[in-house]
Amino acid sequence: MKRYTKDRLRRSMMFVPGNNPGMIRDVHIYAADSIMFDLEDSVAYTEKDTARFLVYNALKTLDFGKKEIVVRINDLSSGLGIKDLEAIVPAGVHVVRLPKTDSAQDVIDCEKEIEHIEREHGMEVGSTGMMAAIESANGVLNAREIAHASDRLIGIALGAEDYVTDLKTTRADGIELLFARSMILNAARSAGIAALDTVFSDVNNEEGFIAEATLVKKLGFDGKSVINPRQIEPLHRVFMPSEKDLNKAYAIMEAIEDAKKRGSGVASLKGKMIDKPVVLRAQRLIALYEAGTRVDDQED
């Protein structure tokens, strides 16, 4: 059985440093759609082994409910990435996040390693999902090929800190990321996978965070990475549909139901025919709304 679902809500992906037992233990209580345990940049080089043991044991032991569990591994060229995969694939990670993806070949190489490990442990081949983080000019220009490089990919993400350095600029109002975001978004959509935006690191600047989240939502992104639980609620609020849009979506779905009852293949609303993209958009909007109104997503 696949441990990942391609089509699911990914408004928020909560970053958790892989060597912090307290945060690893508590992260499941927050409303993030996905949790990402990090073995890469947040872990000191001398602690790569201890973090790997910690995430491995946490994945095998702790209950994270229905959340999507992602682990960011070190890049394969460092030699650490393979060691990370050897631990976290058998531990049952849902999705492996590959950092610094520059080309389709990076994805293919990583997939090969995952497949090898799955076979070794008698796991179903293909049960582990992947996502690729694009963090360079090369990666952005290769976004389309990257997005199509593996069936396991659930999405591609922008890693902005390395990217702006590569571009010889710094994070500013968002204009510096417009091209990368547009490329990544279009590449993701062309492959039918999720487009995920980068982190906003000033936790105390809620206004700036909301502005950035609003921008990426307008562009069409599925969601964004968060580095503090305090960012989750404002982010989900941004992704909450407006009442007007929501009412329209419900009206569309009602019209579809009516048409079905009448045995008619053609539904219309206020004299306008409802075509497929309109229905898809309405369904998506309602799903977002229902996720956003869940006051508490705890299970018994």
Add this chain to the structure above:
Amino acid sequence: MDVKKIPHISEIGNHGAYAGIPAKSVSTFDERTKSGNKIVENLEAAIKASGLKDGMTISFHHHFRNGDHVLNYVIDTLAKMGFKNLTVAASSLAGVHAPLIQHIKNGVVTHIETSGLRGELAEEISRGLMDFPIVFRSHGGRAAAIESGLLHIDVAFLGAPSCDPYGNANGYSRDDDDGIACGSLGYARTDAKFADKVIILTNHLVPYPNAPFAIPESDVDYVVKIEDIGDPAGIMSGATRYTKNPKELKIAQTAANVVEAAGYFYDGFTMQMGSGGASLAVARYLRQKMIDQGIHARFALGGITSQICAMHEEGLIDKILDVQSFDLDAALSLKKNHLHQQIDAVYYASHLHNSAVNKLDFVILSALEIDVGFNVNVLTGSDGVIRGAIGGHPDTAEGASLSIIVAPLCRGRIPCVVDHVQTVITPGAAIDVLVTDQGVAVNPSRPDVAEKLTAAGIHLTTIEALRDKALAEVGTPDPIRYTDKIVGLAMYRDNTVLDVIRQIEE
């Protein structure tokens, strides 16, 4: 005139016929206050004058918290004077009172009554330091015990940041504060009113009248000026800050939603917040709801913090009833805001009256532990050692229409939702809702609340499920081993014995 001939005169209270006034004083007010006042040269003299004897009960307040220097100074003095066998009835005790250990060992103090106990003294007592069990009472329980005579105070030693020569004492001074302000003297006021003799110890003698005053001169017998009543930094710090801990914020936000969904958030509602990180933060989320919905509160009660005062100044809370000010901002608000009212312990929470706690719509309270019967412990740690205070917990929980406990499911490896609490301080019958970071449980005694919360989309679980979840996360702890010796009694607010605390086995 022959008074006796007046009809019915024997039925009218009087002292006979008028016979002229005593010699009228013609000296200036300034001259008069230099004599005929209540100032005694030092503490020894005041103690001698008070008639204190071995075996009597002396009382203290805890408005100086961990910055208090009064209690240690008084007991040291009593020890030097050779007193033995005294009962210390403090409204609460803190870590700073560890020197009491010596005075217990040398027989000066043989019995203690308090709301709480912390630090070294608490450790020693949990290990069996005293023969006589400590009596723990809630703030309301203590007030009721004092006013009913169950707890008789022979001499009250009350520290005051300002006092005039006649004994009008307060927790601040509108003249000027001399480096120390503690805000409300709510607990001290009850002691002053009912104690046989009252000695005010102040570092700041102000000219008569010290208006406004918490304790009126009619309740005071002696005034002693001392250099040092306490350490301002330990008494209170500037403003209590809202927690940034995301887990506490999550709990607080859920609790605010629970209040609203349960129907106790309406224009004119009344509330109290406990002083823990999560319970205080509920105010932050309620504030937003109040602004968004144009709702205001009639009053906020209790231990008062800067957040409550800020909401008062914003016009969101009409009045503040303040038995104890938790931070300097609260003390300053009491000083400047005329609708910020100082109240005493009886007014606050005595069960002998329809006291202020009975007028609460809701209270948000913390817990060290809560068990599947919704019984709450705020006094003993999970290792059986005393490390907390009852405070107004059972008083407000019983009084309020909706009593919400906010607690993490676990603290570190310690589960907070358990089968049996170490010590029952507030019985489950007084608790309505438990809000944790991992789910909300409603006491089965409140199906009405459960129904409303469910209707509002708040997912409910059972307290048993929360206990199971906690144990699944941290593993089942080994039970704490106790000896048979009883080291403390936890009294309910009506001063019946609710539970006992035993000596921990080493």
Add this chain to the structure above:
Amino acid sequence: MKLKVPSTAGTAESNDIMVALKPAEAGGIQISLQSNVMQQYGRQIRAVITETLQSLGVENAEVDAVDKGALDCTIRARTAAAAYRAAESDDYKWEAKK
């Protein structure tokens, strides 16, 4: 697994445990433990450390552990990491989740 050098793993943060290992020739697994939850979980912490070392084939070791309320899975992770460090080995034996 044979321990060759002294090692440590873990931190002094809450929810963590710092495990220090020293190779020993005999005497089994000797644990010196400090914990802020000693009364409630001291027995369990010792058991998890011993079990983890034994499962790695470590028969003799001196363990010095300072616990700040770590969960069992953290104790296992820190103990195993310390053991591999002490053995100067990266021949990890990962097992699939059941």
